[in-house]
Amino acid sequence: MISSRDIEMSENEEPKTYVKEIILENFMSYDYARIPVKQGLNVISGPNGAGKSSILLALSVALGQSHTERSRKLSDLIRRGEEMARVSVVFDNSPKNGRRPISDADTDSYVLSRYLQDDGTYWHEANYETVTKEEVKRILSQLSINPDNMLIVMHQGMIDVFGAIDAQERLETVEEAVGLSEYRERILKARKNLSHKLSEEESINDMLEEAQETLNHWEEEYERYKKKKNLLEKKEKLEREYAWAKWWNQKERVDKLESKMREKKEELQQIVRDLEKTQKKKQKAEQSLEKLDQEIEDFYRDLTRYESEKSKAEGKIEILKKLKNNSENLNALPIDIASLDTNFEEAEENTEEVRNRLADLKKERRQTREKYTDHSVREAVLEFRREMVEENISDIEKDLNRSRTELDELEAEAKSKGSKVRVERNSRDILEDIRVTNAQISGLDDVSEDAEMMYQDHKDRLEELKEKAEEAEKNRKKALEKLEIRKERWRTEIQDLLKKVRNTYRQILERVNAIGDVRMINPDDIEEAGLELTVGFRGTAPQTLDAYTQSGGERSTSIMCFLLALQQHIKSPIRALDEFELHMDPRNRQMMMRELLNLMEEKNNQYLIITPGRLVEIEEVPNVIAVQNAAGSSEVKVAD
Numbered sequence: 001m002i003s004s005r006d007i008e009m010s011e012n013e014e015p016k017t018y019v020k021e022i023i024l025e026n027f028m029s030y031d032y033a034r035i036p037v038k039q040g041l042n043v044i045s046g047p048n049g050a051g052k053s054s055i056l057l058a059l060s061v062a063l064g065q066s067h068t069e070r071s072r073k074l075s076d077l078i079r080r081g082e083e084m085a086r087v088s089v090v091f092d093n094s095p096k097n098g099r100r101p102i103s104d105a106d107t108d109s110y111v112l113s114r115y116l117q118d119d120g121t122y123w124h125e126a127n128y129e130t131v132t133k134e135e136v137k138r139i140l141s142q143l144s145i146n147p148d149n150m151l152i153v154m155h156q157g158m159i160d161v162f163g164a165i166d167a168q169e170r171l172e173t174v175e176e177a178v179g180l181s182e183y184r185e186r187i188l189k190a191r192k193n194l195s196h197k198l199s200e201e202e203s204i205n206d207m208l209e210e211a212q213e214t215l216n217h218w219e220e221e222y223e224r225y226k227k228k229k230n231l232l233e234k235k236e237k238l239e240r241e242y243a244w245a246k247w248w249n250q251k252e253r254v255d256k257l258e259s260k261m262r263e264k265k266e267e268l269q270q271i272v273r274d275l276e277k278t279q280k281k282k283q284k285a286e287q288s289l290e291k292l293d294q295e296i297e298d299f300y301r302d303l304t305r306y307e308s309e310k311s312k313a314e315g316k317i318e319i320l321k322k323l324k325n326n327s328e329n330l331n332a333l334p335i336d337i338a339s340l341d342t343n344f345e346e347a348e349e350n351t352e353e354v355r356n357r358l359a360d361l362k363k364e365r366r367q368t369r370e371k372y373t374d375h376s377v378r379e380a381v382l383e384f385r386r387e388m389v390e391e392n393i394s395d396i397e398k399d400l401n402r403s404r405t406e407l408d409e410l411e412a413e414a415k416s417k418g419s420k421v422r423v424e425r426n427s428r429d430i431l432e433d434i435r436v437t438n439a440q441i442s443g444l445d446d447v448s449e450d451a452e453m454m455y456q457d458h459k460d461r462l463e464e465l466k467e468k469a470e471e472a473e474k475n476r477k478k479a480l481e482k483l484e485i486r487k488e489r490w491r492t493e494i495q496d497l498l499k500k501v502r503n504t505y506r507q508i509l510e511r512v513n514a515i516g517d518v519r520m521i522n523p524d525d526i527e528e529a530g531l532e533l534t535v536g537f538r539g540t541a542p543q544t545l546d547a548y549t550q551s552g553g554e555r556s557t558s559i560m561c562f563l564l565a566l567q568q569h570i571k572s573p574i575r576a577l578d579e580f581e582l583h584m585d586p587r588n589r590q591m592m593m594r595e596l597l598n599l600m601e602e603k604n605n606q607y608l609i610i611t612p613g614r615l616v617e618i619e620e621v622p623n624v625i626a627v628q629n630a631a632g633s634s635e636v637k638v639a640d
Contacts, residue, residue, distance in 0.1 A: 016573040017101035017143055018606040019059075020109060021090040026082040027061075027116075028054040029634040036638060037608060038623045041596055044610045046627035051634030052610045053156055055627070056578050058087040059608070060155070062114045064124065064136045065147035074116050088113040091143070101143055112136060144179065144571035151177040151563065152572045156579050163555045164547040167521055167530025171494070174531055178497060179571040183490040187526055190483040197479045201472035208465045215458040221451035227440075235437045236418075242430040243414035245423040250407045257400045264396060268389045275382040282375035285368055292365040296358060303354040310347035317344060491523050497569060498531075504565035508595060509535065512557055512588050516542050518565075533562055552583030557592070560584075564595045567605070576608040597621070 018039045024030040029051045035044075044052050061077065078085040093102050093110040102110050105127055113125040124136050140146065150158045151173055162170065175181045223230075414420070423430070502518045509516050516535035522528040534542035535550065535558040543549050545558055560580050567575070581589040596607060624639035 015096035015099045015101045016604065017091045017093060017110075018573055019089055019608075020092050021088075022055060022059055022062075023086075023088040023090070024055070024058050025087070026079040026085040027058050027087050028077055028079060029629060029632065030054060030058075031079065031633050033634065033636050035625060035636050036623075037606065037625075039604060039606050040622045041607045041609065042623040042625060043621050044608065044625045044627060046612065048612055050627040050629045052612070052627045053578050054634065055625075055636075056153070056155060056576050056608065056610055059089060059576060060147055060153055061116070062087040062089045062112055063140060063145070063147035063153075064114070064133050065153060073120065074122055075118050075120050078116055078118055083118050085116045086113055087116075102139060103142070112139070143573065145574060146176055146572065149173060149176050149572075151566070151570060152575055154575075154577045154580075158578075159556050159559050159580055160547070160552070163533075163545055163559050167532050168528065169530075171520070171529055171531035174497075174566065175494070177572065178566070178569045180490075180493050180497065183486070183493055184526065187483065187486045187490055190479065190486050194476065194479040194483050197472070197476040201469070201476050204465065204469045204472045208462070208469050211458065211462045211465050215455070215462050218451060218455040218458050222455040224451075231437055231441045235434060235441070238430055238434045238437060240414075240418040241421060241423050241425070242427055242434060243410075243417040244421050245425065245427040245430055247407065247410040247414045248423055249427060250403065250410050254400065254403045254407050257396060257403055261393065261396050261400060264389055264393045268386065268393065271382055271386045271389060275379065275386065278375050278378045278382060282372060282379055285372035285375055288368045289365060289372060292361055292368060296361050296365065299354050299358050299361065303351060303358065306347055306350040306354055310344060310351055313344035313347055487526065490526070491520075494520055494529075495523070501562070501565045501569065504568075505562055508561040508564055509558075511595075512561065512591055513538055514554075514558070514561075516545075516558065516561075518562065533558060535561075553585060553588070556580065556583045557588045560592045564592070570605075574606045574608070576610075578610040579612060580609070581611060593621075 019037050022035040022037065024033045024035070026032075035055055044055055046052050057077070061074070089112045091101070091110040091112070092108070093100050093105055094108040100106070107127065111125070111127055113128075114122060115125070116122045124131050124133060126135065126139060145152065147153050150162055154162070162173070165173075172181075172184070175184055498518050498520055505516065505518050514535055514537045516533065519532050519534075521530045521532050533545040535545055535554065536542040537550075537554055545555065547555070550558065563577075580592065584592070593609075596609065626637045626639060628635055628637075
């Protein structure tokens with residue numbers, strides 16, 4: 001097993017530094033300016049065009065940032081009318097716990113300068129000695145400062161750039177900023193080593209394959225003199241296999257037909273059972289219809305009788321009313337009109353009850369008739385299916401009888417060639433082998449006298465290469481194992497980081513009425529692995545942060561929340577950010593500034609924040625630098 005010590009990072013904490021001063025000479029709109037900066041939060045404020053961003057650009061140029069060289073000619077940064085410009089960054093290099101941040105310098109301050117000439121040439125100085133750009137990179141790497149990482153030096157518009165770059169580039173940017181790039185580099189180194197081992201193994205395997213081919217040639221020569229007898233035996237065996245192969249093929253056909261016959265018979269039995277059930281249901285529905293018809297007929301008779309009684313009672317009532325109206329002595333009439341009314345009401349109630357019952361019976365008869373129709377249709381379908389299946393069974397039975405007869409004939413033929421043998425190959429391949437064997441038998445030549453010696457020499461060579469191939473395989477597996485261990489360690493470190501960042505990110509988002517998440521995508525593939533941010537404002541569901549879904553203010557606020565959550569994990573002691581609040585509303589801007597101040601209480605880092613806005617209700621900013629432009633020249637003033 002490979003020890004995980006192979007991929008461990010150094011646990012020793014390097015002493016931290018910070019920028020004490022930025023000096024601009026003939027740089028852009030500056031004639032000469034010294035900008036003192038402190039540990040903690042430094043806010044550079046002033047109106048647009050005053051020269052605020054030039055300070056951050058000067059810092060980037062002095063540190064050798066590639067972004068500045070790609071975006072413009074360095075000679076264009078020289079103040080108009082001047083031939084040369086210089087920008088310098090003064091670092092604190094005082095000892096901490098007995099060690100200096102830049103160990104190979106014994107001064108408490110360390111100055112990195114860059115000279116720009118109008119002819120396009122430039123050079124670097126470190127503590128007033130000319131150095132190469134690679135040496136500047138080495139010094140900054142010693143301080144954990146990478147000016148090309150946008151999470152460390154973020155110029156105007158880079159917040160939008162960070163939101164728009166793909167998830168893979170975003171993850172690599174974060175890895176570098178938090179000091180985890182070495183894990184990725186170790187993976188790439190392990191992959192390169194694995195590629196080398198694979199190439200070595202492939203080369204040996206190619207030689208092994210070539211040696212095997214050569215050995216096969218001499219083995220064939222060695223075997224030829226005794227091959228004829230073996231070929232005759234082989235031919236006999238092949239003819240036996242061929243005969244039984246045909247029998248097995250026919251046996252498989254018979255088995256399939258028998259299986260199909262069983263399936264069809266089972267299907268027929270099921271159809272017969274379903275048909276019997278359907279016929280019973282149909283008969284039952286028919287009986288129910290007959291019974292319902294009789295009941296309806298009976299109720300119609302009752303209805304006629306009740307309606308007749310109702311009519312008679314109604315007639316008597318009318319006559320009685322007329323008689324009473326014409327009679328002088330109403331009480332002398334022998335007929336009781338109240339009794340007739342009662343009879344009429346009873347007849348009317350009976351009539352209504354019979355009518356309701358008739359309606360229910362008609363509805364029930366209609367439903368029963370529908371069931372009867374359904375059963376009749378299903379009965380017809382099942383009858384048709386039974387006829388079709390019976391025809392299929394008849395056809396299969398004929399085919400099965402023919403196939404069984406042919407199987408018996410093939411068995412007799414195969415037994416004449418030898419006892420039964422199980423054959424996996426098809427008969428066409430075996431027949432082709434028989435033809436080849438016949439050709440080999442007829443085409444054998446005399447064997448070479450050196451065949452046995454050559455065969456043995458090449459056999460020894462092959463064994464030697466096999467041992468080397470086994471060793472190459474072990475080396476390749478070991479390299480693969482190391483690669484997997486490093487991948488797992490990389491994934492663990494990234495996921496541990498994101499777990500911590502996620503909690504802080506969500507807490508900060510809550511303060512701006514938003515929710516979101518930070519997650520790693522495609523963690524199993526270092527080439528496709530990426531960092532994805534999601535955010536949702538004012539109660540909306542979180543969506544992936546991109547250049548199209550959220551507004552400019554929402555993107556800026558979300559990315560700032562993420563950057564703030566990430567700050568305590570970034571290795572660089574200095575960070576610079578230009579106009580992060582470009583698209584933010586005043587409330588979110590104040591919120592972000594407040595979070596930056598809170599960070600100052602927890603970490604001894606240095607922040608340079610450039611903002612065109614006024615600082616409202618934030619008095620705790622330790623260092624405020626005001627920039628203004630007068631008569632074409634930028635000037636700075638540090639607030640008391």
